Amino acid sequence: MTTPRDEEAPAAMTGDAWTAGDAYDAYMGRWSRRLAREFVAWLKPGPALHWLDVGCGTGALTVAVCEGCAPASVLGCDPSEAFVAHARGAIRDPRASFVTADAGNLPARDGGYDWIVSSLVLNFVPEPERAVHGMRQLLRAGGAVAACVWDYAEGMEFLRRFWDEAIALDPGAVALDEGRRSPLSRSDALDALFRAAGFRRVETVALEIPTEFGDFDDYWRPFLAGTGPAPAYVAALDAKARDALRSRLERRLGARGKGRLRLRARAWAVRGA
Numbered sequence: 693m694t695t696p697r698d699e700e701a702p703a704a705m706t707g708d709a710w711t712a713g714d715a716y717d718a719y720m721g722r723w724s725r726r727l728a729r730e731f732v733a734w735l736k737p738g739p740a741l742h743w744l745d746v747g748c749g750t751g752a753l754t755v756a757v758c759e760g761c762a763p764a765s766v767l768g769c770d771p772s773e774a775f776v777a778h779a780r781g782a783i784r785d786p787r788a789s790f791v792t793a794d795a796g797n798l799p800a801r802d803g804g805y806d807w808i809v810s811s812l813v814l815n816f817v818p819e820p821e822r823a824v825h826g827m828r829q830l831l832r833a834g835g836a837v838a839a840c841v842w843d844y845a846e847g848m849e850f851l852r853r854f855w856d857e858a859i860a861l862d863p864g865a866v867a868l869d870e871g872r873r874s875p876l877s878r879s880d881a882l883d884a885l886f887r888a889a890g891f892r893r894v895e896t897v898a899l900e901i902p903t904e905f906g907d908f909d910d911y912w913r914p915f916l917a918g919t920g921p922a923p924a925y926v927a928a929l930d931a932k933a934r935d936a937l938r939s940r941l942e943r944r945l946g947a948r949g950k951g952r953l954r955l956r957a958r959a960w961a962v963r964g965a
């Protein structure tokens with residue numbers, strides 16, 4: 693399922709302006725940290741290598757690299773100054789450092805990087821082909837680029853369920869649904885992107901993590917915090933529409949009372965060498 697670019701809503705409308713590190717952590721960071729561990733485990737990298745984490749956000753992937761890959765260095769970069777400041781304040785590992793930069797203007801390293809990685813970012817980058825090509829230029833000989841993106845159209849259940857119910861109440865919300873706005877959230881699209889960027893050996897894999905919520909409030913509360921496309925949509929609703937969406941989701945998720953909610957979240961990962 694793809695949406696032509698000219699039908700996509702601009703970032704200012706979609707809430708893709710990433711600003712509040714604490715809100716992001718409660719909404720998505722708790723899951724992106726788990727995904728980051730699965731992602732780096734799939735890469736099976738050697739130790740003492742130099743890494744660049746593109747779109748590092750609050751640092752989920754940078755931490756996973758520090759904890760799981762014994763790196764020589766990890767440079768995290770993100771266009772959001774607020775996220776970079778949050779990551780700097782929270783991550784004290786001497787091998788990690790952070791800089792404000794976007795995927796169109798990545799920081800180079802003398803001698804190149806061994807790994808350039810990016811988690812949950814490529815679908816937000818305006819020119820992903822150019823971005824992946826740019827990453828390839830910054831590798832040392834023998835280095836590799838890898839990325840992962842949530843499967844918004846199907847396997848990222850907690851968001852899929854959110855947008856399905858939002859669209860049932862408000863058909864106009866379809867323009868904001870990441871499942872339609874993110875054609876890169878599929879393995880064939882990621883494979884094609886990396887081949888177009890010049891990689892000859894390309895592999896993709898599905899990575900799945902459990903997303904468990906203590907009760908319906910634990911699921912719903914992060915949607916009220918404004919950071920990210922779905923919370924930005926909720927913030928723009930009036931109180932009546934917000935209550936209607938909340939009640940419908942609670943009913944459809946079968947989440948009345950204090951029961952735990954167990955959903956799955958799938959991402960697609962790609963690597964090119």
Ligand SMILES: C[S@@+](CC[C@H](N)C(=O)[O-])C[C@H]1O[C@@H](n2cnc3c(N)ncnc32)[C@H](O)[C@@H]1O
Pocket residue numbers: 710720721724725728746747748749750751752753770771772775793794795796810811812813816817818
């Ligand atoms: C869903 S968050 C993922 C953050 C982090 N990688 C993680 O796994 O938690 C998306 C990130 O992409 C960043 N981003 C948006 N547009 C970007 C661009 N053009 N280049 C690089 N990063 C971008 C945002 O600032 C945000 O931090």
